[in-house]
Amino acid sequence: MTTNETIEPWLREILRCPRCKGVLADATGPTGPELQCGSCHLGYPIEDGVPVLLVDLARPTSD
Ligand SMILES: [Zn+2]
Structure with a gap:
């Protein structure tokens, strides 16, 4: 088995x-894997394979 840090499909x-x-959508942020919203351009961190879907902890992904 390979290490898979992304969440289950x-x-x-x-x-x-x-x-x-x-x-x-799955993406890779500066601190590791994350889920990115294509609509409002927020990136949510994935910690130990568990997505943290909290707006307060999300980061803007657009420049
Ligand atoms: Zn959004």
């Missing part, structure tokens, strides 16, 4: 951005 399918309910 079935779980990702049902996850939505808590701010705008947009679709989240």
